Amino acid sequence: MSRVRSGAAVAVWGCLLGALWLSGCVEPGATPPPEDLASSRAAEGFSRQGTVMAGRNHTLTLRADGTVWAWGGNTFGQLGDGTTTAKSSPTRIRGPLGMSAIGVGELHSLALKADGTVWTWGDNTRGQLGDGTTTRRAWPQRVPGLTNVVRIAGGFSHSLALKADGTVWAWGLNATGQLGDGTTSQRLAPTQVQGLINVVAIAAGNAHSLALTADGAVWTWGGNADGQLGTGDTLNRSLPVAVAGLTGVTALSGGGSHSVVLKSDGTVWAWGQNTYGQLGDGTTGQRLTPTQVPGLWDVEAVVGGGQHSVALRVDGSVWTWGNNQRGQLGDGSLTQRLAPMRVTGVSLVKGVTAGGGQHTVVVKADGTVLAWGSNADGQVGDGTTFQAFVPTRTAGWRQRTDVSTGDAHTVVVKADGTVWAWGENYLGQLGAAGRPGRATPGQVPGLSEVLAVASGRDHTVALTLEGSVWTWGGTFEGPGGPAARDGLRTPTRITSLSNVVMVGAGMHHSVALKDDGTVWAWSINPLWFPGAPPSSFVLAPTQVSGLTGVIAVSGGGYNFFALKADGTLWAWGTNPHGNIGDGTLDDAALPVRVLGLTEVMDFSSGLTHSAALKADGTVWTWGENSDGQLGDGTQVNRLSPVQVQGLTEGIRLSAGFADSFVLKSNGTVESWGFNGSGQLGDGTFVTRSVPAPLTGFTGTVSLSAGLHHVAAVKGDGSVWTWGLNQSGQLGTGTFVDSASPVRVW
Missing domain, CATH: 2.130.10.30 (Regulator of chromosome condensation 1/beta-lactamase-inhibitor protein II)
Incomplete structure (x- = not known):
């Protein structure tokens, strides 16, 4: 995610x-x-x-x-x-x-x-x-x-x-x-x-x-x-x-x-x-x-x-x-x-x-x-x-190209503020009418001046320059079963949100950070709202109580994460494998502090594991480790953060389904965890529990790990993908998996 x-x-x-x-x-x-x-x-x-x-x-x-x-x-x-x-x-x-x-x-x-x-x-x-x-x-x-x-x-x-x-x-x-x-x-x-x-x-x-x-x-x-x-x-x-x-x-x-x-x-x-x-x-x-x-x-x-x-x-x-x-x-x-x-x-x-x-x-x-x-x-x-x-x-007022991945779709916001998507579309993940997906990039209609995007399992959230939030895709389902087994087919503005500076997306839930440091969260499926009992439906953005001074947010598999200005990381949601990082297996309906972490610069959450990057460039992980996704050389679950050994100079990270990726200051990428679809990008399908570099892949400025595929952007604006491709999520015009990075554009 x-x-x-x-x-x-x-x-x-x-x-x-x-x-x-x-x-x-x-x-x-x-x-x-x-x-x-x-x-x-x-x-x-x-x-x-x-x-x-x-x-x-x-x-x-x-x-x-x-x-x-x-x-x-x-x-x-x-x-x-x-x-x-x-x-x-x-x-x-x-x-x-x-x-x-x-x-x-x-x-x-x-x-x-x-x-x-x-x-x-x-x-x-x-x-x-x-x-x-x-x-x-x-x-x-x-x-x-x-x-x-x-x-x-x-x-x-x-x-x-x-x-x-x-x-x-x-x-x-x-x-x-x-x-x-x-x-x-x-x-x-x-x-x-x-x-x-x-x-x-x-x-x-x-x-x-x-x-x-x-x-x-x-x-x-x-x-x-x-x-x-x-x-x-x-x-x-x-x-x-x-x-x-x-x-x-x-x-x-x-x-x-x-x-x-x-x-x-x-x-x-x-x-x-x-x-x-x-x-x-x-x-x-x-x-x-x-x-x-x-x-x-x-x-x-x-x-x-x-x-x-x-x-x-x-x-x-x-x-x-x-x-x-x-x-x-x-x-x-x-x-x-x-x-x-x-x-x-x-x-x-x-x-x-x-x-x-x-x-x-x-x-x-x-x-x-x-x-x-x-x-x-x-x-x-x-x-x-x-x-x-x-x-x-000076060049135009846009951020560089950036990318986000869901289960089987990929979304890119270009430097010109337009949004492009490809892959699965049965729930409207591509922001376009109709159900067929596509294996090549197509523009998401009705969006401009977009600053950033974040994708969950089958939905996407977009943030515009003016601070408005738009969303599309997803399955709406009530407590008695499917209420409308379909999603939003085109981008729809969340009118109750304004002055937003950051957005995140998880399995079926989303989160937004306002410029006043408050956090607002909601779910497109009330049965899957992290930390909330089944009778609690949060279909509209609701302020998360007890959180102030927040500067960054993220939505993981079944969790939310928030980074405070003091460098501490806070989490809430379900916790079956210790993925909250508070030293317990207890679910948390309200934010709790991730143990032992200070000076956090970046963070990400996969399905049931999580990762954080500190100011010194070191990476720390916790949660499920059955596929070595924690990168500590074992398959032992961790209830609190442990350092990924031998990894320094990190500047960004992304956690996927059961794999992890770190972008280093020299533009190279290191990865570890499950590799059944070649998502580690090293040319093999071998799962590993310690980091290894993607040989020959340099110049990276951002990356995002989905369910079983990964997308990355280089400094020249080119987009690269690898891993599972059964729904065309690699954007290469084929449905062939790739264990090494392939260029989309």
Whole structure:
């Protein structure tokens, strides 16, 4: 059974009204802007945080619908999609909807929800996620106890939050005093920055922090080896200090080891490291106090990257200067620039960001995202890893192709948001009218903008980008026998569900996770609802009591599973073989904790066995083991998790009928368990109780195990299947079983 399942520059964003000010714009070097334009900018207050942010090697963007998308490097889970696999095109993070702002550090990410809560994910070596631990997270988790936040910022390995009351809170690395609490002690949870009130904006550099107060003054603290604090010296500060002589500031940004600010008159001022000309003053000399960037007027937003800077003018044009070793200035060359130069071919821009790892990203007024510079990890987002010397359009807003398998059918959601299915259809599993199945892919009608799918025994659940849930297939049966021995032939929306971020499917049951962390479950067959007595019919989504703070869900053979933000796994349902993992054989009508498991990143449940993947890449299994599906070298059932020996570097897993599969960080797959139909994919039909690799099968990004067949997707979007094929579930146009992967498309 299956389920569905980003250095430290901080961008400051331009006003969407910029295009309306076109008549008042002037070229750099011309007369300064008229007073009415300056007044308009001052009335605006300060530039809003925008819709795209760049880290060292990853990029985040916030869409108008409140969803966050990410691409680029993902070694520490900074893309928030539940994996540690790099993505060269946008993929939606796994987590809450309704986000209002985003932030990035070197290898971690932040998001601010409209309700004032902060969510973080990625690297946590220095406590930069603020959850009280140093455990990395591959998807967003709420920062405990932090509320009423209005702005966020990420530094190299620290994070900042501005609350509605004007106070600033910080956590993470503090070796140079960048947390502003008067110490150099690392903090794993938010601590208040001392001596600051009436703050209206915040920013962070590699090892320093900045704040803007309502009177237009700038305060800095932290590392100062290159003069990035603007205090006239190179002494670190563990408490905020005002930058002398700097007034009328409306926006600010921390670069790698330099700082840049925007004044209400549209001028830009900078200080700190200048080795690469990132201060834009025509020299490479260090500046210990603010210096105006000459020849640059009418600026609406400015941002400092690792070693370069970017400015957005009110006419929508973009200007860059500084280091250009990776083409991050976008002028088609690798030539360092000591003064601002306009990026040609780019206009009507509403937001800019500069990465700490030498790339630049902009958002146009129509929502188009353009990027250029370093692209080794796919941070440009154009579907490649080729360096971009000029502005390049980011790929479409879709996740990569993904797959889910039922008993005898296979469902794929393509990168364009359409859904395709093949195999058995006697109960409408393919979402199409009529009973005949098919042995080749066919599109499921009436569905678009689909983000993910999950298949049970003979039904499928789909989740759309807007958070709605659709379902089809299945057998409806009441306590007195068949009430309607048929299923839904076409996708039907569950109108009572909205704001859903994840779905799962089991034997005859389904589960949905809402963006508020609540779990909702239902069954298409009331006789098979896990944990419920025969007299209890749950035909409509019902909230699971006692579960909050959940970040992922799954429906197994006869179970439900839920992963909480603290890394613990919870289960409920029938438990004949210990498949719940609580150390007993007792059924559970309410969620119970799976014993001994912490730092869980992924999980899956087969018919009567279960598996979990921990943050360290190890795999743990429990339940029935008659076919060696637990992978511990025995056929002994386990009532609580045991480690699969010799298996590390796992990033995703899937449990089938009596077999198990793990996708490793290098794109290879290992499998074990029952192999009567060749479902282990190793070219044999030999059952085994220890993991072994699928020789020669590489580049895998996702996989799903069904009853006796498996489907996988490679990084190039190709779909592969193997195992039983009596109903055409392999999608190859034949009904011949295959003990090795065969390509569908």
